[in-house]
Amino acid sequence: MRAVLCGYYGYGNGGDEALLATLLQFLPKHISPVVLSGNPAQTQALHGVATCDRNNLLAVFNLLRSSQVFIWGGGSLIQDSTSALSPWYYCGLMLTARLLGLKTIAWAQGIGPLHRAQTQWIAKQAFKSCTAISVRDPGSMAWVDRWHCKAIAAPDPVWALDTVSTPEREALPTTRIAVVLRSHPLLTPDRLDNIARALEILHEQTRASIVLVPFQHSQDLAIAQTLHAQLTEISHIVQLTDPRQLKGVFQGADMAIAMRLHGLIMAAAEGCRCFGISYDPKVQRLIEEINCPGWDLANFPEDVSAMAREWIQLYRSTPTLSQEKCQTLTQQARQHQQVLETLS
Structure with a gap:
């Protein structure tokens, strides 16, 4: 079963790479992941996974068409404080995946702040379309409750990331x-x-x-x-x-x-x-x-x-x-x- 993993990956941020590492650690063995990355070669070398350029929308669409699962991979993806456009990218991919018939999971999400009514609307549509949801804090849980979505609330998954000495x-x-x-x-x-x-x-x-x-x-x-x-x-x-x-x-x-x-x-x-x-x-x-x-x-x-x-x-x-x-x-x-x- 092929799963497309989407997050703020390939930008050299240790926190987001830690979320990806934990997600890969948690994935069931029968899942074959492909990671959307801002730097596919770097992500492949760091995590040992197949990758796709997240900015090549045609390649991403074709990848979704040949996959069975789409996973938003953790972190503060759905917020409009640092970028008004970023939530539309992530929510657009989520809704596209759902329209293509993929199982869709919003995983370990940190939702907000959501200042704009348009962002709140697209986020609501995306989360309501999800097959399963987990969030990492009470503020995010308040958003999914407001949208009448079912979700698991738990601490940030990086608490459980394996440690390696160097x-x-x-x-x-x-x-x-x-x-x-x-x-x-x-x-x-x-x-x-x-x-x-x-x-x-x-x-x-x-x-x-x-x-x-x-x-x-x-x-x-x-x-x-x-x-x-x-x-x-x-x-x-x-x-x-x-x-x-x-x-x-x-x-x-x-x-x-x-x-x-x-x-x-x-x-x-x-x-x-x-x-x-x-x-x-x-x-x-x-x-x-x-x-x-x-x-x-x-x-x-x-x-x-x-x-x-x-x-x-x-x-x-x-x-x-x-x-x-x-x-x-x-x-x-x-x-x-x-x-x-x-x-x-």
Whole structure:
């Protein structure tokens, strides 16, 4: 049975690649996946799957005609904050697949924000046409309830992603703090400088090395390089593209400071003390769910000493997410596999 997998794949975003890796991990063995990708060669090399250029609409249509299943593969695909056109692309493919008679699954979806009435309308049509649906947060569940759709709600599937160790991780200092930052208009040069100075104080008090982890090189690498230039003697940049290896970086880390949603999820899943920096409602929801300290980027502190004190206090404390709670979230995340089992 051939399944077309559609998501924000092939753009070098570690979080979206982690969702794809988890989806492939969960797929029933009799399913033969073909991934729609912005960079088919890269996706094929990274995940070992057949691919199709997502921008070649004729090739995508022909692929759908010769397939039996269409899967929206997780993440914040259906939202109109960053792009008004993106939801129309995804919903258009979903409705086309349904018209062609494919089984259609909306998998581990994070729905919203949906500001425009037109986006809400097309999203409603697409979700109501689905064979099965799973969502990853209460806000998304509220949308499908409003549209009178049945869905499974479970934590983000990346909680259950398999972890792989690498020589890069083995070479890292034993005592370390992972830092995952991304570009954002509110992460100004002054704020980034304050973060670097606070990290220096954190290192002086804990002797922990700073491991800078860019999740999307096009957005995150320049920030990691800026911090590394200020913290040359105490920091390392780890560049990995395999999401299972990326998750492995957090294995054994003492603490993580993360902006990116999946950086925070991976760190928490590996038992790190976590500190979140929220730039988006989905990150704030996760901070509240795992009960970790954090700051909103819109109200970022200016006192470097106070920033460092808060991080030092967390470093010396017991992790707020218990091992039992972590195991529960991981087990619950496996519920996203149930919608895929309907393909049997």
